[in-house]
Amino acid sequence: MNHRDDKQLETEIDRELKQLPEITAPGTLIGRVMRRIENPAFAPAPVSHGMRWRWTRRGALIASGASAALVLALALLLMAAEVGAIQAFAGRLQQSLSLFAVILNTAVVLTEAMIFAVKNLGVGVIAGGLMLLGVAYVTCIGAGMMMVRVAVVRR
Amino acid sequence: MTEAQHFEAFMKNYQNMVYGTALRLVANGAEAEDISQEVFLKAFERFDQLRDNPRAAGWLKTVATNLSLNHLSRYRSRWSFFSELFANREDDEDSGPEFEDPRVANVLEQRERSVCVEDALRRLPHGQRVPLVLYHIEGLSYEEIASKLGVSLGKVKTDIFRGRTTLKKKLQLIPGLEEQLS
Numbered sequence: 001m002n003h004r005d006d007k008q009l010e011t012e013i014d015r016e017l018k019q020l021p022e023i024t025a026p027g028t029l030i031g032r033v034m035r036r037i038e039n040p041a042f043a044p045a046p047v048s049h050g051m052r053w054r055w056t057r058r059g060a061l062i063a064s065g066a067s068a069a070l071v072l073a074l075a076l077l078l079m080a081a082e083v084g085a086i087q088a089f090a091g092r093l094q095q096s097l098s099l100f101a102v103i104l105n106t107a108v109v110l111t112e113a114m115i116f117a118v119k120n121l122g123v124g125v126i127a128g129g130l131m132l133l134g135v136a137y138v139t140c141i142g143a144g145m146m147m148v149r150v151a152v153v154r155r
Numbered sequence: 156m157t158e159a160q161h162f163e164a165f166m167k168n169y170q171n172m173v174y175g176t177a178l179r180l181v182a183n184g185a186e187a188e189d190i191s192q193e194v195f196l197k198a199f200e201r202f203d204q205l206r207d208n209p210r211a212a213g214w215l216k217t218v219a220t221n222l223s224l225n226h227l228s229r230y231r232s233r234w235s236f237f238s239e240l241f242a243n244r245e246d247d248e249d250s251g252p253e254f255e256d257p258r259v260a261n262v263l264e265q266r267e268r269s270v271c272v273e274d275a276l277r278r279l280p281h282g283q284r285v286p287l288v289l290y291h292i293e294g295l296s297y298e299e300i301a302s303k304l305g306v307s308l309g310k311v312k313t314d315i316f317r318g319r320t321t322l323k324k325k326l327q328l329i330p331g332l333e334e335q336l337s
Contacts, residue, residue: 006316013319016326017276017291020269023175029188030166033195038159 162202166195169212173219179288180223182277190226194219220293224303227281275325283318286311 118126156164173194178187197218198205205211276284286304289295295303301311 009316009319009323013287013322014291016272016322017287020272020292022171023178023273025170025174025191026184026188029170029174029191029195030163032188033166033192033199034159034163036192036196037162037199 158202161206162199165198165202165206165211169215170195172212173215176216176219176293177223179273179276179292180220180285181226182279182281182284186226187223190219190222193222216293220289220303224285227285272326275322278325279318279321283314283321286314287318287322290315 170191174187174191177190177194178184181187181190194215198211198215205214208214276288279287286300289300289303290297297308297311297315301308304311
């Protein structure tokens, strides 16, 4: 199509579309908006003054807060050292680490079980299982999509 | 008059414009109404600035356009795979002549011309309808459309050309319109 035809097409379509009348909004629109506005639970999102601060001011606030927390933590640590609470803390830390060791051992056992399964079941079975999982996921998304479209149409 | 009554009067002035903008972009009445509601809720948050402001119409139109485009991009990015699987055949630009059925043609002869044009516009694929509406109805330039849609200038021109061609084909099939479109 040459340039003149393009121009003619543009002119024709422009004429058709510019002649379109204003579309009438549904009668339910105003009611919907007014119900939202007049609902006591509705409040226009308040703009927190803090959120308007520039990043420099926010950074300064965060830095000063972090510094104050660090100073407080050091002070508490010094106080704890004087009354011998560090020994008690070390005891609690040792207990936490032993719990961590249990968790680590459990993870090692599970990993060994997976390796055992892969070696004995074969890659084909594992791949088939993963494919089934993938199909199930896609089916769920598709079903969800259908439900949304049906709900929109019904509304 | 209370604030709510003022705002209701404000809405009555602009609801058709806002809804029409959204509908022509998203081509779905329910979604257009949702978008229009969001536009007016945002307008209510700024009603002090918009009330009696000559720029209110432009602001509303811009917000309606942006929310519609956001809706389209969200919809397409999440569901485009499945929506293409379940796509209505009428959205296909290459679908066969839709008005050859004489019963349909008889009904269409009685419909207003504008309704037919709106219907044909709505049946265009998203990728053609949106830039076409932004150019011819919203009056944006090619560059502005490219910026809003986040695509190249060349793509905008190509999509608009394809949209015009497809729309012309659809309109030529409508009795009474074919002689007006060469």
